[in-house]
Amino acid sequence: EIIAIYRQRWEIELLFKQMKQNFPLKYFYGESANAIKIQIWITLIANLLLMVMQKGLKRQWSFSGLATMVRITLMYYVDFNSLFNNPEKEWEIILSEASGAPPEPSLFDEGACKIKKKTRTP
Structure with missing residues (x-):
C-alpha cells in the first residue's frame, strides 16, 4: 500500500515537472485568488489536451517537442x-x-x- 502511495506521488511530481518545463508560470496575470486559479486551470487543461493529442498521433513525439511545435504553429x-x-x-x-x-x-x-x-x- 505504501509503494502504491509513493507511485502516485511520483506521478504527481512528474506532472508538476512537465508543467514547469513546458508552461512556465513565472508570473500571474491577475492578483486575485480566482485569477490565479483560472490561470492554473488553463495550464492544466492545455497540458491535458497536449497529452491527448500526443496519444492520438502515429508518430512518436516528446511532450516538450510537441508543445514547442504547437506553440510555433498556433x-x-x-x-x-x-x-x-x-x-x-x-x-x-x-x-x-x-x-x-x-x-x-x-x-x-x-x-x-x-x-x-x-x-x-x-
Missing part, C-alpha cells in the same frame, strides 16, 4: 493531424507560405493542408 490554420504525423512535408509548406515564395510542385499533393495566417478583424 497562429496558422493547419491540419494538426497531418502536420504532426508528417512534419517535414507540412513544415516546408508552412515556410513557403510564410516567405511568400512559390512552393515546389513536389511538396504538394491533393491531401496537403491549406495554411492561412490568422488575422484579427477589428
Whole structure:
C-alpha cells in the first residue's frame, strides 16, 4: 500500500515537472485568488489536451517537442493531424507560405493542408 502511495506521488511530481518545463508560470496575470486559479486551470487543461493529442498521433513525439511545435504553429490554420504525423512535408509548406515564395510542385499533393495566417478583424 505504501509503494502504491509513493507511485502516485511520483506521478504527481512528474506532472508538476512537465508543467514547469513546458508552461512556465513565472508570473500571474491577475492578483486575485480566482485569477490565479483560472490561470492554473488553463495550464492544466492545455497540458491535458497536449497529452491527448500526443496519444492520438502515429508518430512518436516528446511532450516538450510537441508543445514547442504547437506553440510555433498556433497562429496558422493547419491540419494538426497531418502536420504532426508528417512534419517535414507540412513544415516546408508552412515556410513557403510564410516567405511568400512559390512552393515546389513536389511538396504538394491533393491531401496537403491549406495554411492561412490568422488575422484579427477589428
